[in-house]
Amino acid sequence: MTEIDELQRRITAAFDRIGQGVHMLDAAPAADALPEGALAKAEADVLRMELQAALAHSEALQDKLDGVQDKLAKAEPEISSTLVAELEEQIAKLKEANAELMAANEAMRGAESGVTIEQMDQGVVAELAALRAERAAEATEMKALLALVEGANRVASEEEST
Known part of the structure; x- marks a missing residue:
């Protein structure tokens, strides 16, 4: 549905530009009535106005992009040092438990009398x-991922409200 809305908006904008062009043609004297230099100047003026409009639109888009990037930079949660320390501690415990498991398995494999x-x-x-x-x-890792997702959702919500 949003694609249809977008296409409708683009078609309407195109018709508006065509209408402006027709209006400019109606308002301008006939090409054969103008000297060649005046016609080139009129075309240059039209092109200059279109260029200025395009530059203004480009600046507006750049400003909006800069604003979104600023919001993302502010909203991106930093995983706290305690969360990182907790994750490192859990990984160390996991390595230790896996080493104990491997030792127990080796002991059972090496048992000669059963x-x-x-x-x-x-x-x-x-x-x-x-x-x-x-x-x-895994639970600690999920906490970190959840913090990242919540930060992204917060930025998206703020962007939609503006």
Whole structure:
């Protein structure tokens, strides 16, 4: 639906420009009635006016772009140092838990007389610790991503209201 609205707006703008051009042609004396230099001057004046309008439009768009970029720079949330520290801590715990899990698995693989219940218990405990550490790291990562998304939504909302 927005594409149709945009096309309608563009067609209306084109008709307006055509109407202005026809109005200018009606108001201008006939080309054969003007000397050649006056006709070139009139065309140059029209081109100059169109160029000035295009430059003004370009400046307005640049100003709007600068404003949006400023809003984005201000709204982009900085992930706090505590969140980064928490994420690093969770990653360290995850590495430690995975190392314990690998050691428990190696112990069970290397058991010559069969795996004991204690080894199986150590393996299960190590695996649970690794899973918990992984989930905690994922939760911290999601907090960081959520902060970024909320910042982007805030910028989008502010832009729509202006």
